[in-house]
Structures are given as C-alpha cells and as structure tokens.
Amino acid sequence: MKNDNQRIVITGIGLTSPLGNNLAELREGLLTGKSGIVHTEIRHMGVVAAGLCKFDETKHQPKKMRKRGTRAGAISIYCTKEALIDSKIDFDGVDKNRVGVYLGITEHGNVETENEIHDLYNTHNKDVSFWSHHHNPRTVANNPAGEVTLNMGITGPHYTIGAACAAGNLGIIQGAQQLLLDEVDLAFAGGVSESTETFGIFAAFKAQGALGHHEDPPLATRPLDKDRNGIVVSEGGAVYVLERLSDAKKRGAHIYAEIVGYHSNSDATDFVLPNTERQIECMQFAMKKAGLEASDIDIVSMHATGTNQGDIQECQAVAQVFGNSKNTYVNATKGFIGHAMGAAGALELAGNIPSFTDGYVHPCKKIENLDPECAIPNLVNGEKVAHDSKYILNNSFGMLGINSSLIVKKFAQ
Template identity: 60%
Template sequence: MSADKYRIVITGIGLVAPGASNKEDFRTQVLAGRSGIQEIDLRYFGKAAAGLCSFEETRYRKKKENKKGTRAGCIGVYCAHEALLDAGLEEGFYRQDRTGVYVGLTEHGNVETENEIYHLKGYDYDVSYWTHHHNPRTVLNNPAGEITISLGITGPHYSIGAACAAGNASLIQGVQMLRLDEVDMALAGGISESTGSFGIFASFKAQGALAEAVSPEQACRPFDSKRNGIVVSEGGCIYVLERLDRALQRGARIYGELVGYGMNSDARDFVLPFDERQAQCMQLALAKAGLQPDQIDIVSTHATGTKQGDAEECRAIRSVFQNAPNTYVNNTKSIIGHAMGAAGVLELAANLPSFEDNLVHPTINLTELDPDCALTNLVVDRPVELPRIRTILNNSFGMLGINSTVVVQAWA
C-alpha cells in the first residue's frame, strides 16, 4: 500500500443526540450551551433526568420495520444513512462486500427483555406469549446487523462491547480494518438506547451515581463541587471512514484524519476508574499520532459528573498536559448527558467543527469548580475562539476499567 492508503479519514457524519438530529444543529446546540436533558417517568422507577432523541424515524425505513427491530437499530439505521448521504458517496463507488459496519455498545438487549417481561405480566407470565422476535432483537450484533439489512451491505458487521469506551473503540476497529485491507470503507460509531431500561437507572441509583437536580437541565454537572452523578441518555453517531487516497480520488470533503489511538485496561476494579491507566491511554494515543501534549488543541473529556470519576480523569489530564499551556479542555456530557456506547463518538462530533470555526464549545452547569477538577484552560459557559485548531484528543472510559483515546487531526 502507498502511504496514503494507511491514512484514514472521516468523510461523513450521521447523528442523533438529545436536542439535535443532524450535525449542524448539534454544533449550534453545543456552542450555545443549550441542554438537551429533560425529565422522564419510567415504569417501576419514577421520574429522572434523561437525554431523549427526536428524529424522523421513518425517513429510511418503514414503521413496520422499526417495530420489528429495536430502538438501537432504528437509531443506527438513521445515522448510517445520514452519514452516507453526508459523505456524498455515489452508489457503487465501494463494493457492498468490501464495506464493514462496526458499532460500539455499552449494553444491548436490556430494553427488549424488560419490555417482554412487562408484556408477559398481562398474560400471567405464560411464556407462549413471548415474542419470536426476542432473540434477533437481543443479540449483540443487532444494531450493526440492522444497518446492513437496511443498506444491503454484505461485508463484515459486528458490535463492539466496550462499556462507555465503545464509541472510540469502534473508530479504532474501523481504522485497523481499513489499514489491514479487510474493507475499503467502514461505517463506524456507537449507539445507546439506555433510556428505555429502568434497570440501568435503578442500578446507577443503587450505586449512588444517578444525577439529581431541581431542574433536569442542570442535572449533569461535570467538575462541579456539587455534582452527584450520571444523566442517562440515548443517541447515536455513525462515521464514514475511508482511506485518504480513495477519498481524494472522489473529491470527498474530509472532516479530519484519525492519526492516533490508545486502548488499555485498569485491571483493578469493576466500577472505579484509575487515573494512572487513563494517563497511559492518552500517552499511547499521542505516541501513535507522533504528537506531543502541547500539540493538542482540544481535550474532549469523558467526565460523567460522578465524584471519583471526574477527579481521576482530571488528575490524568494534569499529568499528561502539565506542560501544555495552549491546550483547551471541554465536556459535552454537561449538555447532552451520558450516551453510553455513543458517548465518545457524539462528543467527537461536537468538537470536529472546531477545525473550521476555531471555536471550543463550552462546558455548562459548572458554577463552583471542585479543586480536584481544576484544569488549565477549562472552557466554561461560552465558547473560546482560538487562532487555529488542528488537533482533538477524545477520551472515553468505561466500567471494568476499559479506557480509549482517539486523536483526530485537521487534514490539509
């Protein structure tokens, strides 16, 4: 392969987020610091702050198909079609059997299982009323598979279970498969349908990690001294990834180049994060990118609004970027909540337009900074304009101690 065949670029973006159903509206939302969080009322659980998505669910497939499939599949199909449309790909430019679909998930199947058990209750738990759709709905590859069925893609598809690091992990998988010449184009991203599961809310509450606030818009408070937990959100984001030489060949618009990545494991605890391993993950990504910390313009943080989680990541960032006075830091979850498997890819999408407008979007709901979360150049309340933005380092960390970092560079 020529050198350009090893360079992987982003040429299409399709997304749904709490408050936006396309990348333009999403950028407007995050620059304005407008929260997408609202109050929901879940059966068995009650009221909670959450991030829900609104989009045209029947734009790319019929209502009957959505009913047969899953909420995650519905989000995935919409995002994949939007990404391909955004990429401007002509039909047949890439062979269907040389296209891969890689979808990051934190969990899958909880929503369908809870719904079926609730339905069965009305039939005195007679399992003869259990739906025959249950198995294909709950297998882990479901959202990726639904995308291939909708688009007629016959290349490889699978989901990547990497907790809340899964979105970044899917991008890494897409890069690797393209560099290995296993595929010629990749649809890679992440999806969350977590707001449909009362069990997820109940579990976070039992851990003392579910955010509560007087108003739902203020519930997600990363770095704030009064932060008290996670806001659960749904959402999705799918990217079109191509080799640079083919993207140039067809005159594609290039959003950025994936120049570095890192993944590692804490190997320490089921839930609690570890700053030392997170710092090592960032260093791995920087080394692969051939960049020094002071060459990063934006650090997009994972911070979820939990007490220990935010403090651990901030310690990691301080250790890596202590000699990087021109690196700026922000957080997208404060605006849209925690979209689990979609978190990393949505947060990257929130920041990618910085390469064009040179603006760093703000962190919101930060009224009293926790000293343990003090970071140089933390952007709060309103955007900061820089002379030029060329590099973004995007963090995503998850339960069981899985860490992922992706570095994206402006292409020119």
C-alpha cells in the same frame, strides 16, 4: 511518511443526540450553551432526568422492519444512512462485499426485553406462548450493526464492539484498523445507545448512588461541579464514514478530519472505579503513535461523567499530561447532553470536530462551583474560546476499567 493508502479520513457524519439530529444542530447547541436534558417518566422509577433523542425512526426504514427490530437498531440505521447521505458516496456503485459496519455499544435489546417481561406478567399471566419470536435476533450482540446491513444490503463484515462507555471511540478505531488491514474499502463506524427507554440502567445507577438528579433537569448533570451528584442517562448515536485518503481523493470527497492516533488499555483494578495511571498511559500511548507531544494537542475532550471519583481521577490524569501545555484547551460535553453510554465517545468527538472550521473550542456547561480537585489549566468553562485547532484528543473510559483515547487532525494534504 504515510502514503495515501495508509491515511484514514472521515468523510461523513450522521448522528442523533439530545441536542439535535445532525452535526449542525449539535454544534450550535454546544456553542450556545443549550441543554438537552429533560424530565421523563420511567417505569418503576417515576420521573428522572434524561437526555432523549427525537428523530424519525421510519425515515430510513419501513414500519414493519422497525416493529421487528430494536430501538438501538433504529438509531444505528438512522445515523448510518445520514452519514452516507452526508458523505455523498454513490452507494449503488459500491461493492457491498467491501463495506464494514463497526458499532460500539454498552448494552442493547434491554428495551424490548423489559417490555416483553412486563407484558408477560401484567397482560399474559406468565404464559410464555406470548413471548416474542423476535426476541433472539433483537438481543444477540451484533444486532445494531446487523440491522444496518439488512437495511442497506451490506454483505461485508459487521459486528458490535462491547466496550462499555469507551465503545464509541473503539467503534471508530475498529473501522480505521479494518481499512488499514485492507479488509474493507469503506467503513461505517461509531457508537449507539438506547439506554433511556430501559428502567434497569436508571435503577442500577440509583442503587450505586450515582444517578444524577435535580428539580431543574439541566442541573442534574454537572460534571466537575462540587455539587454534582451523578450521571444523567442519555441515548443517541454517531456513525462516521471512514475511507482511505486515496479513495476519498479519487471522488473529491469533503474531509472532516484525519484519524492519526489511538490507544486502548485496561485498568485491571476495579469494576467501576477508574485508575489515573492507566488513563495517563492511554493518552500518552495515543500521542506516541501519532508522533505528537502534549503541546501539539489543541483540545482534550474529557469523558467527565459527573460522578465524584470519576471526575477527580480523570482531571488528575489530564493535568498530569497536559498541565504544562499552554495551548491545550480542555472541555467536556456531558453537561449538555448527559451520558450517552456506548454513543458517548462518538458523539463527543462529533461535537468537537467543527472546531477545525469554525475556529472555536466549545465550552463545558457553565460550572458554577468548580470542584478544587477538578481545577485544571485551560478548562473552557461556560464560554467558547476562539482558537485555531489542529489536533483533538477524545477520551472515553468505561466500566471494568476499559480506556480509550482517539486523536484526529485537521486535514491537510
């Protein structure tokens, strides 16, 4: 049995999402079936469906620093500061050398880079002397996590985890591992994405035939529906305060959940198409590490992007692992908020964690025409289900075949 120094718990959650800027707002939206998808105008693309976040960028940083930094950095700072407030940690008394920041990302800095290129060609007649001297620190890989350390005076380690759309899970996993290795005493961990303010990602998905669209924007994202036509790009972030249970107990912290298992692997088969067998292995290894059987899992949170093959392959994997488990419910979140890329896994886990206290499994957005190839047992479709949940398995998969499964447990002494 693990001692309290070997158990990692979540004691704070800060987020911004297309359904709101805190956990209560996100959870209410998921339980009531609210959509966060709207139409917005994107340069070179026209009107597209997207999941946008509306939070105060300067609530936790001065305007001067925001102007110098990035949208991804602003999301990171907002979520981290909100997580810290939620945790009720006396941060002034914390040794900043023992604090780490681990944030999963897909891409970042694209927003500012595209704006600079636009101005270079349309305003400055290709005179590069007008190119921003802030470009390099905005686009280096560690920027979102680095902006957090600058804002909060954190002198411990910081870096981003580039793990495509599995990044939100991997950020949390990295934070847990660093605590277990005794590299830090406190970890801010999760995932962020600024994707909706860059035209490039919309253009790429459209070129692939994978950009969700509909005249009614909430219907542009329809995971598992036979009439789905692709991904709706969203932005957002979710950052968790992670601590060893021993430290959380010392300060009488509120504990949301305990991290009990995780695994990551690679398909090694295709740039974008998933591999069912590797997804099955990822879930099975995560459960093995947690000492659990499929029947122990109460909620499987699917990645479920709304692409044709992606949904089918994952449904096959989930059905293979959990099809005979009568008490395992399956849900998905992207029908409500779209695909928040590097933030997806962290946001989707956050949306499910309140099930430990409110006693419900949130549904998928109502699937009117369920694809027969996505019909899996105990899929929660359209209406919440009352259930006493103790374990959640959160799936996040990404391009280049990176897979992640993260398991959290309702806290018990």
